[in-house]
Amino acid sequence: MAVPSRPPGLMHCAPALPALYAGFGCRRGCPVDVLETLLRQSLATLQLPLSALRGFASIDLKADEAGLLTLANRLAQPLVLFSATQLLTFEGQLSHRSLAAFNHSGCWGVAESTALALATQAHGAAHLVLPRQTCTQATLALACGR
DSSP states (O other): OOOOOOOGGGTTOOSSSOOEEEEEEEOTTOOHHHHHHHHHHHHHHTTOOGGGEEEEEEEGGGTTOHHHHHHHHHHTOOEEEEOHHHHGGGGGGOSOOOHHHHHHHSOSOHHHHHHHHHHHHHHSOEEEEEEEEEOSSEEEEEEEEO
16 A cells, blocks of 8 residues: 655654644634634645644734634634744744734734744744645644754
8 A cells, every 4th residue: 555645844744643833813803613614724735634733823912812712722722822022033934924914913924923933832943834824814824843
């Protein structure tokens, strides 16, 4: 039986089921179902189950965002929040820099920066596995530790 190849973004992640960290950006009032659908679709792109997710994060401006808090509860994962200052460290690793995001939050890319920050917090270093994915109300990126 042939072993399926790993998607390119996962080549530097170990083991076979890598520990993934999701970063979310969203508009105020974004429904939890929109966030969860974006997460599940993103994991499906990598052919990975929800059990590969080890945590998710956003910017501290989203501390009271009901959709994110409900998703954290639903998935039994803590929502880790980072300040814009903490996230600026990851600017050089971003696949996309948004002036609109920077003007609003002080961060060039919330989804990618928070995914990288959380994976780095857990593993000491990180890289993007799946760059910024978007839908009408949210963005998501996935990172893993190196």
